[in-house]
Amino acid sequence: MRYETVIGLEVHVELATSSKIFCSCSAHSYGAEPNSHVCPACCGMPGMLPVVNKRVVDYGMKAGMMLGCHINRTTTFDKKSYYYPDLPAAYQTTQWFAPVAVNGVVEIETSKGKKNVRIKQIHMEEDAGKLVHDIREDTTHVDFNRTSVPLIEIVSQPDLSSAEEVEAYLERLKTLLRYAKVAECEMAHGTMRCDVNLSVRPEGSNKLGVRAEMKNMNSIEAIKRAIEYETARHIDAIENGTEELRQETRRWDDIKGKSYAMRTKETAGDYRYFPDPNVMPVVIDDEWFDSIKASLPEFPEVKKERYISEYGLGEYDADQLTKSIALCECFEAAYGVCKSAKDAANWMISEVMSILNQKKMTYDMLDLDGKALGELILLVSGGTVGRANAKKILAAMFDDASIEPKAYAEANGYVVSNDTGMIEAVIKAVIAADPKSVADYKSGKEKALMALFGKCMKELKGNCDPQTLRKLLIDSIS
Amino acid sequence: MDREILRRLELLNQLSLTEQEKESVIAFFSDREKDLETLDAIDTADVERMVHVMPIMTVVREDKVSQIFSREELQAAAPETDEGYWCVPKVME
Secondary structure: OOOOEEEEEEEEEEEOOEEEOOOOOOOOOOOOOOOOOOOOOOOOOOOOOOOOOOHHHHHHHHHHHHHOOOEEOOOEEEEEEEOOOOOOOEEEEEEOOOOOOOEEEEEEEOEEEEEEEEEEEEEEEEEEEEEEEOOOOOEEEEEOOOOOEEEEEEEEOOOOOOHHHHHHHHHHHHHHHHEEEEEEEEHHHHOOEEEEEEEEOOOOOOOOOOOOOEEEEEEEEHHHHHHHHHHHHHHHHHOOOOOOOEEEEEEEEEOOOOEEEEEOOOHHHHHHHOOOOOOOOOOOOOOHHHHHHHHOOHHHHHHHHHHHOOOOHHHHHHHHHHHOOHHHHHHHHHHHHHOOOOHHHHHHHHHHHHHHHHHOOOHHHHHOOHHHHHHHHHHHHOOOOOOHHHHHHHHHHOOOOOOOHHHHHHHHOOOEEHHHHHHHHHHHHHHHOOOOHHHHHHHHHHHHHHHHHHHHHHHHOEEEHHHHHHHHHHHHHO | OOHHHHHHHHHHHOOOOHHHHHHHHHHHHHHHHHHHOOOOOOOOOOOOOOOOOOOOOOEEEOOOOOOOOOHHHHHHHOEEEEEOOEEEHHHHH
């Protein structure tokens, strides 16, 4: 029998705000002392009242709009009962009855073509703190720095059916949320986390199989491995009766490549959601709604089309540049200065992106001043700096954002020389030292000229217009 | 409300009730169920759904960071702390 995997995802994304969702403690405590970014509110002390951070609602709405959702103009917070010491109030303030965004759709593309994945809802909620279990044997140590850091949870419908589709979906979410600048979405940093709900059923069946929810996956590769393992486990259980499948939460161990049962899955009723009496409804009026709508970025596909139609870029170049909003912004700023979209795109794709790859940085980590790149491109196209030296300047710009290309080129002797007397002196010395190459060239070996050219350019430290050098070299030999 | 639902609620609320308390809770919730049945009988087909009993909305604050309390103040009344952490009974084997 043939089977199909049915997958729905719950994706938690940490919003890029400065402060927490319900108090003014910093939301950024990576590497900080434990409990150094806390207050009575996020420590769940009695009598404390939450006050909603406006930017969290801004970003929740923005994420919803990016994912094609309907925005609930009156959105409310609810309490989710939860007994665990990482949330000191014994409940999580989240959204259940009227989440900020509902009924969206995200288009993904895989080797099988395009597909729509429906979004059930996006809700805003507070993160939990961190527990440390290995400092002492007899206690668990609690750090509330992360408690109340704002999250959105993006809940998809069970529309995904393979690891490839899940990867495409997560990449699409990342791209859209990063374009909107509402979140970093870096799984390695924990700013994007994913729970996978998976079941297996005979192909063509309308009935869903027994569902397992998998947690603890911190990379897309781990998620793909977990999906493949879990699909095989379900099929084995159905076909061979190796085990009785139960609705449960499972933990993925990526090192062992196995999933383990954690607990029998709670139902929504177990959480006993009820409206939080401490937070009044958030009412989004027209002015607020319109201001967020007006702040939405150009979508990647629209940008790509514009790069092709307006800037005359090829499909490949436009596709590469629109992979990340950071690349787009750098490219557009560079183009604004150098006024050549083709040059700017070439430098971005062949130099900037390759440096990012060498440094094992993601495209979104690009922090290069696009205007400075534009100036560097002008120095090259105007013949002031040779391409080889321009690459050195670019590498330096990656390490030091304050570098101004022209001043740096002058200070480091990277400015092309127009002193033909000096160039001819170098040529004369090179020719004298390599009579064999001169003889080879004269006997018709074109490659010998390139060898001499390279030696001259090396002596001149790249600071020479290649065409001028070539002409003077040929003249000298002849 | 029956014994099975009560057992589930005890588990979820981390409670352990005596027999006498169980009888009393079951009686209380059974009465409340009757109240709900009474409310259920009201025709609300033409009533717009409300999100809150009061016509009020929340205030929001700007996204600004301030650190008002020190860790020492917050942990002053804690039964046990260690290296800046609150300590609780071990929750994982």
